[in-house]
Each structure stands twice: as C-alpha cells, then as structure tokens.
Amino acid sequence: MDDQEVVGRVALVTALIAPGRLGEVKVAIRGGSEAFNAYAMDPKEAIPKGSRVFVVEYFPPRTVVVSLA
Numbered sequence: 001m002d003d004q005e006v007v008g009r010v011a012l013v014t015a016l017i018a019p020g021r022l023g024e025v026k027v028a029i030r031g032g033s034e035a036f037n038a039y040a041m042d043p044k045e046a047i048p049k050g051s052r053v054f055v056v057e058y059f060p061p062r063t064v065v066v067s068l069a
Helices: none
Strands: 010-015 023-029 032-040 052-059 063-068
Touching: 010 032, 010 063, 023 052, 023 063
Parallel strands: 032 063
Antiparallel strands: 010 023, 010 052, 023 032, 052 063
C-alpha cells in the first residue's frame, strides 16, 4: 500500500462520530499521523471515541467516511 493512500487504512476515533454528525479520526500516514474529519458509513451509527475504524472513502482535503473495524 502506498504511504499516501488513506482508503483502506485503520484509524482511531479521537472525537465521537454521532449519527449524522461530523467526528474526528487519526490516520497513520506519511510517516506520522494526521487528523481527518470523519462521518460514519451508516448515518444512523454512533462510533465512540477510542474505537478502531476502517477508512472506506476519502474526500479531499481532509474528510473521510469510516466503518467499524
């Protein structure tokens, strides 16, 4: 996997992703970790802080869609 690719990576939720609301995840990328705004793949799903998730879609510059790992 390319070091620049975000989709398919495992991320850590750093701010609650509430149903239909924006949260935050940290993704290990480019030799470090970066924060991305995040939405749940299922808009009715809440994902608590500290959960591990998969990045399923990326919208530049800093938004991802995630699913529980």
